[in-house]
Amino acid sequence: MKxxxxxxxxxxxxxxxxxxxxxxxxxxNVVALCADLIGxxxxxxxKKDFPERFFQVGIAEANMMGVAAGLTIGGxxxxxxxxxxxxxxxVYDQIRQSIAYSDKNVKICASHAGLTLGEDGATHQILxxxxxxxxLPGMTVINPCxxxxxxxxxxxxxxxHGPVYLRFGRPVVPNFTPADQTFEIGKxxxxxxxxxxxxxATGHLVWKAILAGHLLAEQGISAEIxxxxxxxxxxxxxxxxxxxxxxxxxxxxxHQRHGGLGDSIAQLLARQEPLPLEMVAVNDSFGESGTxxxxxxxxxxxxxxxxxxxxxxxxxxx
Amino acid sequence: xxxxADRSTAELxxxxxxxxxxxxRMVHAVNSGHPGGSLGCTDLLVALYFKVMQHNPTSFSxxxxxxxxxxxxxxxxxxxxxxxxxxxGYFPVSELSTFRKLDSxxxxxxxxxxxxxxxxIASGSLGQGLSVACGAAQxxxxxxxxxxxxxxxxxxxxxxxxxxEAAMYAPHHKIDNLIAVVDRNGQQIDGPTxxxxxxxxxxxxxxxxxWHVLEADGNQFSTLLPALEEAVAASGQGRPVIMLMDxxxxxxxxxxxxxxxxxxxxxxxxxxxxxxxxxxxxxxxxY
Numbered sequence: 001m002k003x004x005x006x007x008x009x010x011x012x013x014x015x016x017x018x019x020x021x022x023x024x025x026x027x028x029n030v031v032a033l034c035a036d037l038i039g040x041x042x043x044x045x046x047k048k049d050f051p052e053r054f055f056q057v058g059i060a061e062a063n064m065m066g067v068a069a070g071l072t073i074g075g076x077x078x079x080x081x082x083x084x085x086x087x088x089x090x091v092y093d094q095i096r097q098s099i100a101y102s103d104k105n106v107k108i109c110a111s112h113a114g115l116t117l118g119e120d121g122a123t124h125q126i127l128x129x130x131x132x133x134x135x136l137p138g139m140t141v142i143n144p145c146x147x148x149x150x151x152x153x154x155x156x157x158x159x160x161h162g163p164v165y166l167r168f169g170r171p172v173v174p175n176f177t178p179a180d181q182t183f184e185i186g187k188x189x190x191x192x193x194x195x196x197x198x199x200x201a202t203g204h205l206v207w208k209a210i211l212a213g214h215l216l217a218e219q220g221i222s223a224e225i226x227x228x229x230x231x232x233x234x235x236x237x238x239x240x241x242x243x244x245x246x247x248x249x250x251x252x253x254x255h256q257r258h259g260g261l262g263d264s265i266a267q268l269l270a271r272q273e274p275l276p277l278e279m280v281a282v283n284d285s286f287g288e289s290g291t292x293x294x295x296x297x298x299x300x301x302x303x304x305x306x307x308x309x310x311x312x313x314x315x316x317x318x
Numbered sequence: 319x320x321x322x323a324d325r326s327t328a329e330l331x332x333x334x335x336x337x338x339x340x341x342x343r344m345v346h347a348v349n350s351g352h353p354g355g356s357l358g359c360t361d362l363l364v365a366l367y368f369k370v371m372q373h374n375p376t377s378f379s380x381x382x383x384x385x386x387x388x389x390x391x392x393x394x395x396x397x398x399x400x401x402x403x404x405x406x407g408y409f410p411v412s413e414l415s416t417f418r419k420l421d422s423x424x425x426x427x428x429x430x431x432x433x434x435x436x437x438x439i440a441s442g443s444l445g446q447g448l449s450v451a452c453g454a455a456q457x458x459x460x461x462x463x464x465x466x467x468x469x470x471x472x473x474x475x476x477x478x479x480x481x482x483e484a485a486m487y488a489p490h491h492k493i494d495n496l497i498a499v500v501d502r503n504g505q506q507i508d509g510p511t512x513x514x515x516x517x518x519x520x521x522x523x524x525x526x527x528x529w530h531v532l533e534a535d536g537n538q539f540s541t542l543l544p545a546l547e548e549a550v551a552a553s554g555q556g557r558p559v560i561m562l563m564d565x566x567x568x569x570x571x572x573x574x575x576x577x578x579x580x581x582x583x584x585x586x587x588x589x590x591x592x593x594x595x596x597x598x599x600x601x602x603x604x605y
Contacts, residue, residue: 031460055456055491063449063483070453073438074381074461078453093443094480098450102430102440 001217002192004210006176010147012168012204013111017042018147019154020079020109024050027077027158033068034081035061040170041081041111061086065094069104077158078106084113084167085126088133099163100136107157108133109166113143114254115282115299116171116204116292125287125295131259133165134232140185141232143167143253143261145206147175149229152183160185167203169254171292174207186230188238194224197310197317198242198249202228202261205252205280205301212306223310234264236272243275248317250309252280254301276316278309325369327539333405334364335599338570340401340414342593343604345584348418351426354580355472356398358503358565362536363388363402366468370546375407378435386465387454389439391447392472392501393427394582399437400424404605408436414605445478447471448498452488455496466553470499474506477515482527488558489528496558497549498529501536503567505578520562529560536563571596 023030024046031053032046038056047054057064061082068078080087087110088095099106110129117125134141140162144150150168157164177189191206192213201209206227213223224242228235243249249269251262262279269275282299296302325333337360345351367373371386379385390399397417404411409423416422423432427442439450451469458465475481488496500520504511511517524531530552534545545561552559567581568574571593574585585593 053460057487058483060483060487062445062480063452063487066446066449066480066484067453067456067487069439070450070455071457073387073450073454074383074457074463076457076460094446094449097440097443098446104439 001213001223004176006174008175009172010175011170011172012144012147012150013040013170014042015147015150016109016111016154016166016168017045019151021045021049022155023158024053029075029077030079030158031055031071031076032079032081033057033064035059035064035086037082040083041109043081061091062094065091066098068106069098069102072104072106079109080106081109081111083124084110084129085124088129089126092132096136100139103138104163105161107164107166109154111168112170113167114169114204115287115295115301116169116254118170118292118295119289121289122286127256127282127287128259129167130231130255130261131263134259134264138162139232140164140230142185142230143203144229145203145227146173146177148179148181149177149183152181153229156183156185169204171204173204176207186233186235188235189227189229190238191227192223192225194222194246196222196246197314198224198226198246199252199306199310200226200228200239200249200261200265201252202231204254208301208303209252209306211303212310215303215307216310221310221314228261231261231264234268236268239265239268240273243269243273247275248313249275249277250280250306250313251277252306255281257281257283276313278313280305280309327543330364330368330539332599333368334360335597336602337364337398337401337405338597339594339599339602339604341397342571342585342590342597344397344401344414344417346590347415349584350418351397351584352394352582353397353584354505354567354574354578355392355395355501355503357571357574358537358567358569359395359470359501360398360569361539361542362470362499362563363398365539365542365546367402367406369543370550371468372465375436378408380430380438382438383461383463384465387438387467389447389451389454389467389469390428390441391469392444392475393441396426396428399428403436409434411605444472444475445480448481448484451496451498452484452493455493456491458495466495466497466550468497468499470501473500473502473504473511473517474515476500476517485524485527485529492556493558494554494556497553498558498560500560500562501565502562503565505567505581507578507581509578524560528557530555530557531560531562533562533564536565537569
């Protein structure tokens with residue numbers, strides 16, 4: 001099992017803020033909109049240096065999505081910023097009609113996704129957003145794993161024509177991916193080669209999967225760990241190649257089991273390569289108040305849960 | 319070249335009559351669609367596309383840089399939108415016969431999805447067009463493009479909350495290259511708006527939000543054209559402009575007028591003939 005050294009832990013939302021600021025300098029068509037959460041989304045630097053391209057929309061997310069769609073008419077590339085809950089469920093029909101169906105080049109950037117938002121509780125902890133967004137035809141759905149990857153993804157999506165949902169979060173997590181990485185939309189990243197079980201993880205669960213890989217190695221189990229930063233389009237070739245090699249699969253995500261990454265991979269395997277699969281995900285439940293670590297533990301999203309899932313799926317492997 | 323038309327009112331009336339013929343024939347052909355609001359807004363769309371707006375029908379570009387833009391927020395009145403776009407030269411008039419049929423670019427509600435020239439956003443789910451128009455108008459400002467953005471909404475549509483988010487946004491951001499129009503026909507699917515939505519005093523509401531408000535009869539060119547001129551003159555003055563336009567649903571066909579019952583109902587064969595007899599054009603060129 002490979003080591004993934006890192007020098008600091010950072011929040012993924014700050015990676016977004018840094019990427020957006022970089023885009024401000026390099027791409028004059030990039031504009032940003034925020035619904036009264038500039039500090040939370042780390043959009044301060046963009047606002048300060050490019051005030052004419054920054055639009056404070058206030059607590060009016062539906063309007064924000066429509067304004068963003070309108071800004072594309074004339075060639076702008078709008079990045080909207082608010083919490084994941086208010087970026088998706090609250091404005092689903094606006095995204096569906098004015099952005100996705102209309103094929104507008106809007107980048108929906110969503111922070112505080114999942115349980116790790118913490119103490120604010122279930123009203124703000126959306127665990128359905130990946131499913132909502134991946135169901136929309138033409139929508140690209142991205143959930144990077146750390147600061148560097150979120151920054152790289154933010155910069156990359158500006159060059160991709162079409163609607164994108166970019167999901168990130170609040171807590172600090174190890175920043176272990178290379179600062180100079182090239183982010184390829186739809187291209188899975190093989191982190192650790194293994195032979196016994198494939199672990200496909202996304203977002204904050206990527207680091208948990210790495211921790212689980214070390215624990216599994218101590219048990220003599222060789223885990224292949226793959227970072228699926230793009231939920232849609234799914235890198236089907238990479239998933240199938242790994243699954244065909246190890247013959248059993250674990251998926252891990254900070255999301256509902258219904259509609260998430262595991263669901264996408266299960267569908268792919270059922271169609272092309274039926275193999276035993278276990279999902280580390282929230283099981284049809286809302287979250288609640290608590291610290292991020294307490295919540296990840298209570299709802300079964302820790303490295304130990306990944307280890308357990310690997311052991312379970314290995315028993316079913318033929 | 320973008321067109322600015324020096325057309326007489328008599329010419330506009332002829333175009334409007336032809337458009338109304340298209341509308342009733344289109345909805346009759348597929349026994350579905352929304353004739354009432356379409357007939358009521360015909361004069362506005364004819365005035366915009368054949369007189370007021372500078373636009374480029376023969377080489378449509380989605381970005382519309384250097385052109386006036388029009389957004390239809392109440393997308394269900396697609397028949398009038400399609401007819402006016404076709405008659406203005408965006409696509410062949412013959413294509414109106416495909417309205418609401420399988421594999422058509424003329425979907426039940428307007429969409430960019432099938433690449434129909436003249437349409438820049440999908441609409442149909444109500445309440446979204448004013449926000450889109452705000453964004454498009456802001457893009458024009460960023461681009462140094464001094465043309466204007468027009469948007470039409472239904473009055474029943476104003477019951478949607480998003481409209482009021484945008485109504486607050488536009489004056490706050492001084493989007494003064496935006497001219498909104500409310501089709502105040504007083505009707506919605508379940509009956510009169512006064513009984514259903516409680517729209518109240520729209521002039522006072524929009525004025526309180528910071529808009530330049532004007533009112534006009536939307537079915538008489540003699541009042542509609544000066545009102546549009548006034549709206550254009552009022553733009554660029556630091557405030558968005560909104561025109562509360564009184565229309566009659568079904569205008570031009572006596573048995574369709576003044577009732578919500580023709581909101582989403584097509585005429586039968588006999589009713590179509592009766593309607594066409596009332597919509598006379600000197601040189602009718604039905605598709």
